[in-house]
Amino acid sequence: MRVLFFLLQKEFKQIFRDKALLPMIFLAPIIQLLVMPLAADYEIKNINIAIVDHEHSTYSQKLINKITASGYFVLSDYDNSFNGAFEQIESDKADLILEIPKNFEKDLSREGSQKLFIAVNAINGTKANLGGAYLARIIADFNAEIRLDWRQQSIASNTQIIEIVPSNWYNPLLNYSYFMVPGILATLVTMIAVYMCALNIVKEKEIGTIEQINVTPIKKIYFILGKLIPFWIIGNVVFTVGLFIVAxxxxxIVPLGSVLLLYGYLAVFLVVILGIGLLISTYSETQQQAMSLAFFCMMVFMLMGGLFTPIESMPEWAKIIANLNPVTYFIEVMRMVVLKGSQFADLKKHFLIMFGFALFFNTWAVLNYKKTN
Structure with missing residues (x-):
């Protein structure tokens, strides 16, 4: 144990001596956690819409006002010609076109129905789908308001109406940052642990000090623990700063569940991630190789971990990869504890899976690490 103490002392001195490493460990995650939730907004706003109004009636003006007042659409063009509006799409000044036909109000009042034409620029599929869905919903609400106005007060009073009152659990205000910040924090902790652990060991190879350590009587387990424990502690510090200062x-954001439960899961998760970093270092001879492998792993962790895309909407082959991704479970646990207040009984499966990952990756890394006594 005395040997381990000296190794830890050496590692901390080596880490804090590197002036370029400290901002990367502590400052970069804080800045990323401040900026990324602001950019990663699930709501699509400022959708440019060009409206072709052949009617210029009271109803058409009410519909246009309802669309522009929704907060999702910006009126980029108001024209009498569809060709003119289509030029707006071709020049990327408009995302949708809404064409209101002639006799819109007259036919709607007389026949009880009327058709509107919507053209969507589908180059950006996500924006097109959501923009079209928003516009269809606004038109449906407008239609419901018109039907209600047509009813006589006496008839309306006797009509049975089903009222829907939504109740949003866990995130009542539908604040997207409450959903994104826990997931981004989990990803940033992963990034710091993987990169720092892998690069630290490979750096020893590049400067030649690892050869000196290999010929000493220091046991392999002490050397590995001396490399992993400092970054395990740093991972906890980064998580604490992100959770209690930034979040x-x-x-x-105040966790509804137990903070101790979060730290308990974090402790096991960091063992897994540091094991992956150690595994990367055993296959790398230079820091460039380690960074390339770590970057590949991080891209898989981020894109297949459910941070931006729900796992349920992925194809079956992608779901298999996501279920083999440790970050998937940490992001899920973060959201469950922080937003739902989940208890240990709800996370038993997640703990067992993470213990399995820890045993697998660290055993692989230790067996693959060659040390000569």
């Missing part, structure tokens, strides 16, 4: 003070 709480900046975004007002």
């Amino acid at each position: 709480h003070l900046i975004y007002g």
Whole structure:
């Protein structure tokens, strides 16, 4: 144990001596956690819409006002010609076209129905789908308002109406940052642990000090623990700063569940991630190789971990990869504990899976690490 103490002392001195490494460990995650939730917004706003109004009636003006007042659409063009509006799409000044036909109000009042034409620029599929869905919903609401106005007060009073009152659990205000910040924090902790652990060991190879350590009587297990424990502690510090300073003070996020439960899961998760970093270092001879492998792993962790895309919407082959991704479970646990207040009984499966990952990756890394006594 005395040998381990000296190794840890050496590692911390080596880490804090590197002036370029400290901002990367502590400052970069804070800046990323401040900026990324603001950019990763699931809501599509400022959708440019060109409206072709052949009617210029009271109803058409009410519909246009309802669309522009929704907060999702910006009126980029108001024209009498579809060709003119289509030029707006061709020049990327408009995302949708809404064409209101002649006699819109007259036919709607007389026949009880009327058709509107919507053209969507589908180059950006996500924006097209959501923009079209928003517009269809606004038109449906407008239609319901018109039907209600047509009813006589006496008839309307006797009509049975089903009222829907939504109740949003866990995130009542539908604040997207409450959903994104826990997931981004989990990803940033993963990034720091993987990169720092892998690069630290490979750096020893490049400067030649690992050869000196290999010929000493230091046991392999002590050497590996000396490399893993400092970054395990740093991972906890980064997580604490992100959870209690950035998430709480900046975004007002307060975990509904047990903070100790979060740290318990984090402790096991960091063992898994540091094992992956150690495994990368055993296959790398230079820091460039380690960074390339770590970058590949991080891209898989981020894109297949459910941070931006729900796992349920992925194809079956992608779901298999996601289920083999440790970050998937940590992001899920973060959201469950922070937003839902889940308890240990709800996370038993997640703990067992993470223990399995820890045993697998660290055993692989230790067996693959060659040390000569």
